[in-house]
Amino acid sequence: MKTIYVSPFGTIDELVLTALEESCWKVFGYDMKRLEHVPEPMFALNTTLNQCNSALLLKDILGRVPKDAVRVLGVTNQDLYIPMLSFVFGHAQLNGPAAVISLARLHPLFYRLPNNNELFIRRVVKEAVHELGHTFGLIHCQDPLCAMSLSNALQQVDMKKGELCDNCSILFNETTKQLSRTSGREK
Ligand SMILES: [Zn+2]
Numbered sequence: 001m002k003t004i005y006v007s008p009f010g011t012i013d014e015l016v017l018t019a020l021e022e023s024c025w026k027v028f029g030y031d032m033k034r035l036e037h038v039p040e041p042m043f044a045l046n047t048t049l050n051q052c053n054s055a056l057l058l059k060d061i062l063g064r065v066p067k068d069a070v071r072v073l074g075v076t077n078q079d080l081y082i083p084m085l086s087f088v089f090g091h092a093q094l095n096g097p098a099a100v101i102s103l104a105r106l107h108p109l110f111y112r113l114p115n116n117n118e119l120f121i122r123r124v125v126k127e128a129v130h131e132l133g134h135t136f137g138l139i140h141c142q143d144p145l146c147a148m149s150l151s152n153a154l155q156q157v158d159m160k161k162g163e164l165c166d167n168c169s170i171l172f173n174e175t176t177k178q179l180s181r182t183s184g185r186e187k
């Protein structure tokens, strides 16, 4: 059975990881397992920006994809950027094995708002589903309620659900059929 692995960088709240794993299992139907956490991704830190380059985190994840993994989702507390973009909530390979999400800008505290753990966890789940969706070949969806809709700002994250719309679900099911055929050939 192929598995989606969650790979925490540094220490991530257990409640957050459990909620994320449960939601991703519901949406994608793959077993969810967790890799031993690795140190904070200081190798990717840009000291001028005080942010980590998300492409370097993806590269790091790609270097340690378990044999039975269908996908690996990195989770970091560090703020992430892609050169040319001031920040990203996450970054994924389209149709590739690796994705990563940053929790930094999902905290109400980041915006000097009162802490709200439930809201925070809902946001984490949405971003996890979104980035994993990209790894399964899903592109941005026009439905603002769909987890695959584009989020440049937190308001867009809060508007959408942590689930795929019907169209995206159909596309995902097509992809996974192909994935199981491929893994059958590899044996
Ligand atoms: Zn996206």
Ligand SMILES: [Zn+2]
Pocket: 141, 142, 143, 146, 147, 148, 149, 164, 165, 166, 167, 168, 169
């Ligand atoms: Zn959709």
